[in-house]
Amino acid sequence: MNRLFLLILFFTFFIQAKAQHIPTVKVLNEKIKLDGVFDEPAWQNAEKMPSFWQFFPKDSIKAKYQTEIMLCYDSKNVYIAAKMYSAGKKYVTPSFRRDFRAGGNDNVSFLFDTFNDKTNSFLFGINPYGVMREALLYNGGTANEYFNIYWDNKWEAVTKIYDDYWTCELAIPFSTLRFKDGNSQWNFKAYRFDTQSNEQSTLMRIPQNQIIMNLGYSMPIKFEQPLKKAGANISIIPYVSAGSTRDFEHPENPNAGNKLNFGGDAKVAVTSGLNLDLTFNPDFSNVEADRQVINLTRFDVNFPEQRQFFLENSDLFTGFGGYNTNPFVPPAGSLGVSAAGNQIVSPFFSRQIGIGIDTTTNLSVQNRITYGARISGKIDDNWRVGVLNTQTAADSYKGIASMNYSVAALQRRVFGRSNIAAIFVNKEVLGKELSKGVNAYNRVAGLEYNLASKDNRWNGKLYYHQVFSPISVNEKFAHGFSLNYSVRKLIAKWSHDWVGKGFDAEVGFVPRKNFFHINPTIGFNIFPKSRTFNRISYGVAYDQYSQPGLGVTDRQAGPFLLLGFQNSANILMTLNQNYTYLFNDFDALRSNRTLPSLKKGTSYTYYNFSANYVSDLRKKFSVNFQPLIGQYYDGSIVSMVGTASYRFQPYGFLSVNFSYNDIHLSTGSNKVYLFGPKFDLTFSKSLFWTSYVQYNSQIKNVNVNSRLQWRFAPVSDFFLVYTDNYNSEAWMPKNRAILAKVTYWLNL
Numbered sequence: 001m002n003r004l005f006l007l008i009l010f011f012t013f014f015i016q017a018k019a020q021h022i023p024t025v026k027v028l029n030e031k032i033k034l035d036g037v038f039d040e041p042a043w044q045n046a047e048k049m050p051s052f053w054q055f056f057p058k059d060s061i062k063a064k065y066q067t068e069i070m071l072c073y074d075s076k077n078v079y080i081a082a083k084m085y086s087a088g089k090k091y092v093t094p095s096f097r098r099d100f101r102a103g104g105n106d107n108v109s110f111l112f113d114t115f116n117d118k119t120n121s122f123l124f125g126i127n128p129y130g131v132m133r134e135a136l137l138y139n140g141g142t143a144n145e146y147f148n149i150y151w152d153n154k155w156e157a158v159t160k161i162y163d164d165y166w167t168c169e170l171a172i173p174f175s176t177l178r179f180k181d182g183n184s185q186w187n188f189k190a191y192r193f194d195t196q197s198n199e200q201s202t203l204m205r206i207p208q209n210q211i212i213m214n215l216g217y218s219m220p221i222k223f224e225q226p227l228k229k230a231g232a233n234i235s236i237i238p239y240v241s242a243g244s245t246r247d248f249e250h251p252e253n254p255n256a257g258n259k260l261n262f263g264g265d266a267k268v269a270v271t272s273g274l275n276l277d278l279t280f281n282p283d284f285s286n287v288e289a290d291r292q293v294i295n296l297t298r299f300d301v302n303f304p305e306q307r308q309f310f311l312e313n314s315d316l317f318t319g320f321g322g323y324n325t326n327p328f329v330p331p332a333g334s335l336g337v338s339a340a341g342n343q344i345v346s347p348f349f350s351r352q353i354g355i356g357i358d359t360t361t362n363l364s365v366q367n368r369i370t371y372g373a374r375i376s377g378k379i380d381d382n383w384r385v386g387v388l389n390t391q392t393a394a395d396s397y398k399g400i401a402s403m404n405y406s407v408a409a410l411q412r413r414v415f416g417r418s419n420i421a422a423i424f425v426n427k428e429v430l431g432k433e434l435s436k437g438v439n440a441y442n443r444v445a446g447l448e449y450n451l452a453s454k455d456n457r458w459n460g461k462l463y464y465h466q467v468f469s470p471i472s473v474n475e476k477f478a479h480g481f482s483l484n485y486s487v488r489k490l491i492a493k494w495s496h497d498w499v500g501k502g503f504d505a506e507v508g509f510v511p512r513k514n515f516f517h518i519n520p521t522i523g524f525n526i527f528p529k530s531r532t533f534n535r536i537s538y539g540v541a542y543d544q545y546s547q548p549g550l551g552v553t554d555r556q557a558g559p560f561l562l563l564g565f566q567n568s569a570n571i572l573m574t575l576n577q578n579y580t581y582l583f584n585d586f587d588a589l590r591s592n593r594t595l596p597s598l599k600k601g602t603s604y605t606y607y608n609f610s611a612n613y614v615s616d617l618r619k620k621f622s623v624n625f626q627p628l629i630g631q632y633y634d635g636s637i638v639s640m641v642g643t644a645s646y647r648f649q650p651y652g653f654l655s656v657n658f659s660y661n662d663i664h665l666s667t668g669s670n671k672v673y674l675f676g677p678k679f680d681l682t683f684s685k686s687l688f689w690t691s692y693v694q695y696n697s698q699i700k701n702v703n704v705n706s707r708l709q710w711r712f713a714p715v716s717d718f719f720l721v722y723t724d725n726y727n728s729e730a731w732m733p734k735n736r737a738i739l740a741k742v743t744y745w746l747n748l
Contacts, residue, residue: 022185022222023047028074036160036167038070038081046070046081049203050219052192056200057534057566059208063201067108067192073223078177080110080170084128084192089161091128092195092618095652096682098711099133099149104568104617106195108168111137111218113187114179115273115378118215118417119452120315121189122177128166129650130159131685138315140417140452141213142459145323145342150304151311154235154715154745174272175233175747178377181272184226189218195618198568208535209488209525216417216456233269234748237715238262241283243739248732254397256735265309273378274385279309280371284354285739286719288707292694294641294659294674298586299511302349310350313376316386316409320423320446320463321346321509322480322497324519324543344517345478345499347444347465348407348425349509353390356400367400368393384411394431401431401438405507417452427507442506443468451483459484467503475500475514482519491539493521515553516546523560535564541574547583555579565616572612579605580633588633589663589670590698596667598633606631620647635665652681657694673697686711695728702726715745 028042038044048070052063068083091106102109102125109125123135134153139146157170179186190203191212204217241261247253263281270276290303305314322344356367370393376386386409394402404427411421425444446465451458460483467476482495501514523539538561545554560574581603589595598604608630615622625642639662645655659674678692691706704724711717719741725734 022220023049023071025071025073025078025221025223027224028072028079032072032079032169032171034156034158034169034171036158036169038083038167038169042072042079043070043081046072049188049190052190052201052203053205054199055191055202055206055208055212056568057198059206063192064199065194065197065201067190067201067203069110069190069203071188071221073227075228076175077171077173078112080124080172081167082108082110082190083165083167084108084194085165086194087164087196089128089163089166090196091161091166092647093127093129093131093650094647095680096129096131096650096685097652097680097688098131098685099135099152100127100131101149102191102193104193104195104622106193107133108192109133109190109213110170111141111189111213111215112172112177113189113215113218114177114183115381116185116187116220117381117413118187118218119413119419120384121187121215121218123213124155124157124170124172126157126159126168126170128159128161129685130157130168132157136312136314137213137215139319139450140456140459141215142211142452142456144211146315146319147213148311148314150306150308152308152715154747156714174227174229175235175269178269178273178275179227180378180380181229182226184223185220186223187215187218188221189213189215198566198618207488208527209486209491210456214456216452216454227272229269229272232748235267236264236746236748237266237743238264238746239283239741239743241285241739241741243285243737243741245735245737246733247735249734255395270375271377273380274375275312275377277309277312277374277376278372279369282307282309282369282372283741285737286707286709286717286721286741288690291657292674292676292696292703294590294661294672294696294698296588296590296639296661298584300509301511302343302509303351305350307350309372309374310353313384313386314350316376316384316411316421317348317388317407317423318346318350319450320348320421320448320465321478322461322463322482322495322517324495324517327484327486327491327493327521327523343509344480344497344511345465345503345505346509347423347446347478347505348507352507352509353405354392356392356395356398356403365398365400367395367398367403382413384413385409391430401429404428404430407507416454419450421448421450422446423448425505425507439469439471439506441469442504444505444508457485457487459486465503465505467505469504469506471502471504473502473504476502476504478503478505478510480517488527489525491521491523491525491537493519495519512545514547516548517544519543523562530566532566533563534566535562535570537562537564550581550583552579553581553583567616568618569616570614574610576608576610576630577605578608578631579603588665589668590661590672591668591670592698592700595670598665598667604633606633608632608637620649621645622647632663633665635663637664638662651683652679654679671697697728700728701734702728713744716743718742 052067054063065085070081107127111121113121121137125133136148136151153176155172159168206217245256247256266278268276370391372390374388388407392403406426409423423446427442448463451460464479478499480497484493497517521541526536542557558575562572564570585597587597610628623644628639641659647653657676661672676694681689688709694703706722708720721739724736
């Protein structure tokens with residue numbers, strides 16, 4: 001009996017020790033040559049990571065085609081070697097362009113959670129052709145809006161393709177990462193997309209009701225010796241640009257003509273976890289232009305931040321506020337402006353910096369930023385801090401005053417993956433001579449609690465924000481609450497937001513004020529044993545806005561059905577009951593007031609059907625579209641919004657962004673179009689050419705943009721950009737510009 005007891009005890013300890021084993025990352029004693037061949041002694045002695053689990057099409061078995069990962073490090077870099085087994089070598093890649101999205105092509109991604117909070121992470125990914133991508137994840141990586149692909153940094157990688165597998169070797173400088181000096185343990189995560197087997201796999205087993213990049217499902221790794229700050233960590237990124245602009249509509253515009261410009265950025269590691277970003281006279285003309293949309297709503301939409309200065313640790317500043325999301329929308333199927341387009345209200349939106357109101361046209365225009373300084377990152381395992389200050393220039397021709405923007409944010413981790421966060425935003429007018437009609441200042445203070453349980457079954461948010469401004473108005477507040485419960489067979493959500501009539505956060509995103517919003521959703525998941533369907537989800541969504549004194553002003557409610565196919569395509573279908581009360585006259589025909597508007601004080605109940613379809617992205621030709629058909633206010637609508645793409649692997653793709661809206665109302669009829677062909681040609685991993693045309697009938701504009709990019713050194717580029725805008729009715733030019741720009745990343 002005693003022997004049996006000891007035997008049981010031995011096996012119990014053995015199983016627990018095996019389950020709790022932490023892989024050790026060994027110190028290098030020789031130099032690693034990045035060639036995709038693991039012939040160095042370091043790789044022969046390195047510990048292999050556990051085998052991968054399948055995430056799609058099933059989440060309960062080991063991956064059919066395994067991935068082997070090894071890590072090692074020296075004083076400057078952490079190195080990754082990985083071997084990806086496959087059914088052959090017919091790999092799919094959209095192009096040679098950096099920063100691809102993972103869906104629909106072959107790739108592997110590695111994530112380092114350097115502060116062990118399972119909340120923030122650095123991602124480095126690569127495909128079989130050696131095309132690289134990097135990103136920042138925050139808020140646990142639990143939704144697509146917490147994935148920032150625009151972040152860019154310096155690292156190296158090489159791949160090699162064999163008959164039935166491909167390999168990669170990565171060298172990631174510690175100067176690229178942020179971590180606690182003297183720490184010896186991080187969290188690590190990896191996932192892979194394999195197009196030939198149509199398999200998605202992960203290092204840690206993840207249930208399919210979660211998103212594949214969820215940081216809650218990561219594993220600890222232990223470094224053989226404590227990590228030390230890699231000496232002086234300073235990067236200087238200067239630029240020089242020359243360009244010529246013509247303003248045909250306003251020839252007297254002093255901002256047109258020939259310009260020679262220079263400036264730059266600097267990144268200074270104050271500590272191993274805290275970074276100082278500086279920018280002087282930044283120029284963002286090489287940033288890819290936003291994709292235009294036809295906005296059928298009565299409210300503004302927003303676009304993602306792409307400017308490098310604002311990106312690292314951006315969630316510290318921009319992650320505040322309320323979101324309006326459907327947890328069942330397929331990750332690859334969002335045709336909206338961006339994930340940020342789901343935001344209901346936010347106290348700080350960085351794209352407001354560098355935007356001014358042209359008093360001659362009363363339109364929003366770009367305004368030059370003279371300087372910016374930002375310190376952000378981790379103080380220790382529990383505290384994150386961010387402080388930002390920028391200055392914009394005055395423009396006497398457009399009547400724009402000089403502005404100073406300051407933001408301070410503080411975040412404290414609690415209960416594992418949750419956090420308490422505070423923010424303060426200040427906008428100050430400095431150019432008094434141009435500030436007529438502009439508030440002298442605008443300030444916002446906010447406090448939030450963000451919930452994320454260990455297994456991500458529960459996540460949510462509680463927030464309160466208050467505006468301080470010289471305007472005498474009541475209800476300068478916004479507050480809200482959301483709670484999501486997600487398990488394999490059930491997803492339930494409740495959220496509400498109350499935005500007061502005086503909540504005028506001028507540096508935030510506030511498309512509407514004076515409302516109470518509720519957004520409950522409940523749905524059920526089925527994962528059938530079927531050759532056709534991988535997932536079937538169904539439920540009911542409800543979205544409603546009310547205004548004090550008026551009652552309900554907007555409502556959309558109805559059942560939905562999500563079909564996920566085994567070939568990775570999916571479709572989300574919704575039958576909607578809509579109610580709209582107009583508290584202002586509304587140009588529902590989107591005719592720019594050339595046709596009569598629906599009148600203030602009228603209300604409408606109407607029904608329609610909408611869908612969101614994403615085809616198999618592994619195919620050379622793929623589509624992503626959203627049809628809408630049915631009633632619309634007091635009439636009808638037939639709408640089709642989407643993108644169609646054809647891949648010329650591996651040299652790029654041709655895509656067409658389109659929006660067709662045929663609207664019939666009692667006030668008239670109108671067809672609103674948007675047509676935007678785009679050709680993205682990648683000659684190599686360092687030479688890219690993108691050209692597109694966007695015709696928008698709503699604003700009567702044709703936009704032409706062509707951009708040539710040559711990456712002549714790591715994160716160092718030459719850009720040649722040409723833009724042209726025409727009035728589509730008279731076919732007369734509005735403005736035209738050509739720019740040449742050189743940037744260079746220099747590590748000191």
